[in-house]
Each structure stands twice: as structure tokens, then as C-alpha cells.
Amino acid sequence: MLPALSPPAPTEPLDVARLFEADQARVRGQWVRVVGLAQQVTKLAPGHAGAAALINEVRAQVKDLYLRAYQLKDVDPHSAAALFDQVIAVTPPDDAYHLKAQARRAELEDQK
Secondary structure, three states, X not given: OOOOOOOOOOOOHHHHHHHHHHHHHHHHOOHHHHHHHHHXXXXXXXXXXXXXXXXXXXXXXXXXXXXXXXXXXXXXXXXXXXXXXXXXXXXXXXXHHHHHHHHHHHHHHHHO
8 A cells, every 4th residue: 555645845846936926926915815825835735834924924914904995995995895805805704804894895885
């Protein structure tokens, strides 16, 4: 019987490329892309410290994203909606900011 294959080491070229892409997205403030790429790395290499750090950094940015969206909701609803969508995309469904952003996003839709 063959031994079970272990997940690829985090130094595999694909992991490194995804982490590099995720870091570039972080620099550009593309939080949804950062989380998506970092989650791909953690699926290939569970417990990868670099991917976990990127995800934690995004979660730290959530409050700022939410507050910017809240401030814009009356003056620029389109931009506010995009920011609320980012908060929703990068937070788990039971997160307080996820729930708040969903409620505010629904209010913006009702105003149309």
C-alpha cells in the first residue's frame, strides 16, 4: 500500500506565486483578492504562516473598510455599496461587520 501523499510544501512555486500575487493585491488594497489567494495557499499548505498573516491583516482592515463605507453611504452610495460588498466578501457570515455591512447594503438597495 502506498503512503498517503502530504500536501505540497509551502515553498512550491505555485504557493510562492500565489503569495506574491496576494501581497501585491494587499499593496493595492484589493482585500477580496488577498483573501482568495491566501485561502488557496492554505488549502495547499495548511497552517502556512504567510497566508495566515495576510488573512489576519485583511480582517484587521475590515473595520476601516466598513467605516469608510458608512461615511460614504449618503454622499456616494455607489462607492459605499462597493466597500460594503468588500466587507461582506472577506468576512465570515457570522462576523458582526459582515452582518452590519449586509444590512447597510440592503438599505442602499432600498433607497434606489
